[in-house]
Amino acid sequence: MAKLPRPQAPARFRVMFPDLADWLESPWTGPPPFPTGQVFRLEETIRDECHVIRAELPGLDPENDIEVTVDGQILTIRAERRQQQDDGPYRSEFRYGSLTRSIRLPARVDAADVTARYDRGVLEITIPVDAVKPEGTRIPITNADVMPEQPPDQAG
Numbered sequence: 001m002a003k004l005p006r007p008q009a010p011a012r013f014r015v016m017f018p019d020l021a022d023w024l025e026s027p028w029t030g031p032p033p034f035p036t037g038q039v040f041r042l043e044e045t046i047r048d049e050c051h052v053i054r055a056e057l058p059g060l061d062p063e064n065d066i067e068v069t070v071d072g073q074i075l076t077i078r079a080e081r082r083q084q085q086d087d088g089p090y091r092s093e094f095r096y097g098s099l100t101r102s103i104r105l106p107a108r109v110d111a112a113d114v115t116a117r118y119d120r121g122v123l124e125i126t127i128p129v130d131a132v133k134p135e136g137t138r139i140p141i142t143n144a145d146v147m148p149e150q151p152p153d154q155a156g
Contacts, residue, residue, distance in 0.1 A: 040079070040099050051127040055104060058121030066118065068125060071113040075125065077103045 014021045043054040057079050060066055067078040083096045109127055116125045 016156070029065070039101060040077075042101060044103070046129065047130045051106070051129060052125075054094065055123040055125075056121065057099075057118075057123050060118075060121075062118035066123060068114070068116045068123075070105075070109055070114055072108050073105045073112070074102050075105055075109070075127075076100065077123065078124075127142040 032065050041056045046053075053075065055077055057066060060079055061079060065080050065082070069076045077100070079099045081094075081096050081099070083094075097117075103129065114125060114127050116123060118124075
């Protein structure tokens with residue numbers, strides 16, 4: 001019996017996702033080679049006149065493993081999960097290493113106005129809405145249809 005050729009991904013798909021297309025067309029060797037950068041899930045909302053950002057970071061010590069910084073309009077959350085130095089489990093699906101997320105805030109924020117609280121694996125960062133100050137100066141725009149036409153200044 002003749003061996004049938006494996007179906008090929010469409011050319012457009014291959015251009016957009018070359019690594020994924022190669023993985024789909026290869027024999028099964030395990031999960032796909034997605035980027036190694038680890039992320040954690042976030043939730044942003046406005047509650048009680050505050051901008052609230054919640055990050056899911058279970059099993060971490062907030063004093064030693066989590067760092068929150070504010071630089072202008074960027075709020076950065078860094079966390080590190082360290083593997084314990086005992087004999088360890090025979091098999092582990094836990095993820096270890098550093099995790100970082102940066103969130104762009106609506107406007108510049110003073111770090112003194114930001115509060116952070118860790119409870120039951122969730123880091124909650126609160127920024128008062130009045131602390132979010134809009135940047136820049138508004139420039140008025142004149143409507144050309146409303147202005148009377150003036151002849152150009154002709155110097156003789």
